[in-house]
Amino acid sequence: EAGVAQSPRYKIIEKRQSVAFWCNPISGHATLYWYQQILGQGPKLLIQFQNNGVVDDSQLPKDRFSAERLKGVDSTLKIQPAKLEDSAVYLCASSLDGLASSYEQYFGPGTRLTVT
């Protein structure tokens, strides 16, 4: 079974530029998550989708970050404009349905963003 796919793996941009990350979850997984992992810290949730609907985006800085999952499969996370403090690894994870039957979240390899 293929795991969670993410691209690109690395991205370097200047502050105030925009950037987009792509995620393809494990086939059949209804729930998709975006996490931000700053160097030396644990991942922090940015947004959770159930199919193509948003379940939790309370930690998403909505003035600059946006995310979508239009067809309930792939997802895109965008930052515009980027700030220096956005330098981090952006991780995508998926789980079967997010309900009591399946709690396990499986992570992709992440996209390492450097903002200069």
Next chain:
Amino acid sequence: GENVEQHPSTLSVQEGDSAVIKCTYSDSASNYFPWYKQELGKGPQLIIDIRSNVGEKKDQRIAVTLNKTAKHFSLHITETQPEDSAVYFCAASVMGTGANNLFFGTGTRLTVIP
């Protein structure tokens, strides 16, 4: 919100020895506690998890214990091998409500010395 603390931040053990990593959580409603292993340049890999209705779970050389009263849980790795070297994260979550935010600890860098 939930606050998860993890100790130690670094741990070095001799190959074959045991390693123990401890975490505490603040939200008594948390009912799901996974452990992840993260190798350099890779995403976190789920290695074991435990739900609040269970006190202990074991999978080969890895075990997790949970004390709900004290709000702490621990990861035990026995007979450590060099390939166990990585950063380990504990996490806590309130599952069953639809919103499944995992709150992570700050990580433990485990080094197994051959």
